[in-house]
Amino acid sequence: MAFPLPRGITPSEIAFLAEMEMVTIMPRQRLEGLELLGGPIEPIVPPRRASLPLWLALLLKRQRRANILPPSWLHPGSLELILDIEAHHNDYRHAFSPPPPLPGQPNVRELARGHEPVARPQYTPDGERYFASPPFLPQNAAESNFDPTQVPSLPFHWVEISSMLLDAASDDLTDPDQIRRLLKDIREVRMAKMRAGVDVLDAAATGGGGVALTGVGAMELGEERGFLSGAVDNLRKIGASKEQARREQMAEQRANGGYDATQDEEEDYMEF
Incomplete structure (x- = not known):
């Protein structure tokens, strides 16, 4: 191996x-x-x-x-x-x-x-x-x-x-x-x-922009690559779990008749 x-x-x-x-x-x-x-x-x-x-x-x-x-x-x-x-x-x-x-x-x-x-x-x-x-x-x-x-x-x-x-x-x-x-x-x-820059990484993981690394050296990128990529992956997983929980909550409210959102709001949410 x-x-x-x-x-x-x-x-x-x-x-x-x-x-x-x-x-x-x-x-x-x-x-x-x-x-x-x-x-x-x-x-x-x-x-x-x-x-x-x-x-x-x-x-x-x-x-x-x-x-x-x-x-x-x-x-x-x-x-x-x-x-x-x-x-x-x-x-x-x-x-x-x-x-x-x-x-x-x-x-x-x-x-x-x-x-x-x-x-x-x-x-x-x-x-x-x-x-x-x-x-x-x-x-x-x-x-x-x-x-x-x-x-x-x-x-x-x-x-x-x-x-x-x-x-x-x-x-x-x-x-x-x-x-x-x-x-x-x-x-x-x-x-x-x-x-x-954890807040910036959070925005980058959810598609809200990138991380500015202008002026960062080659060795600095090599040393921090594992931390940055790992942080972005974990934040993306957290964001996906939150999104899944929100969808389940919306489905439960819709099934119980307690969700009164309009069709336009549902379409905007699906596009988001």
């Missing part, structure tokens, strides 16, 4: 996908160009920065052939701003901080000024048009002109990337202990938001 796997993608599979994210390195040695499945990599010449997939950057880091430059959101100041937005901002009391903009879309400040988000397509070597999505977006590349006062955004794979960089390249980060504390606080606040 085969071992049953949980529904959806597993955390290890999510972490594997996150290793395709592009990060910035500062090489210590020359490296010839490589032909990878994700595309060719130009020759690396120190001290010029280069963008590599996370798995290759971690390999060079373990071999002491390069240093990994942390992305702008993985700084203590940026994480403090994100935590303040998640915990104390009125607009995000029941929502999550906005994700990074897609290529061609305006950032948070431009959206506040009324700029319309328009995605910019990319093209393959054969000329086919496509729209890139994580992990094939430069959301974790280090910025040369980093502004600590700018409102940062958490990328789609922020949990996985922060964990990998803290494990393999903590010496390249600014105050890694404080970063760990801030990441833990952010995760607790965001998980509390996901688990507190």
Whole structure:
């Protein structure tokens, strides 16, 4: 008998996908160009920065052939701003901080000024048009002109990337202990938001709308998938039992002659 796997993608599979994210390195040695499945990599010449997939950057880091430059959101100041937005901002009391903009879309400040988000397509070597999505977006590349006062955004794979960089390249980060504390606080606040929306889940289970998960990361979705799907299934069962009890009560009242509803009301109820 085969071992049953949980529904959806597993955390290890999510972490594997996150290793395709592009990060910035500062090489210590020359490296010839490589032909990878994700595309060719130009020759690396120190001290010029280069963008590599996370798995290759971690390999060079373990071999002491390069240093990994942390992305702008993985700084203590940026994480403090994100935590303040998640915990104390009125607009995000029941929502999550906005994700990074897609290529061609305006950032948070431009959206506040009324700029319309328009995605910019990319093209393959054969000329086919496509729209890139994580992990094939430069959301974790280090910025040369980093502004600590700018409102940062958490990328789609922020949990996985922060964990990998803290494990393999903590010496390249600014105050890694404080970063760990801030990441833990952010995760607790965001998980509390996901688990507190029982009323929204109730409405979604009865067909009254959906659950807004804009800004939620891949690992967060993977971890909370069982809770959310289980809660919706149980609420749907509760709603079905209540509906069945109501129909039985109406049938009993109609049989006893105590139900004086009109035909229009019965038709409206059946449509509902």
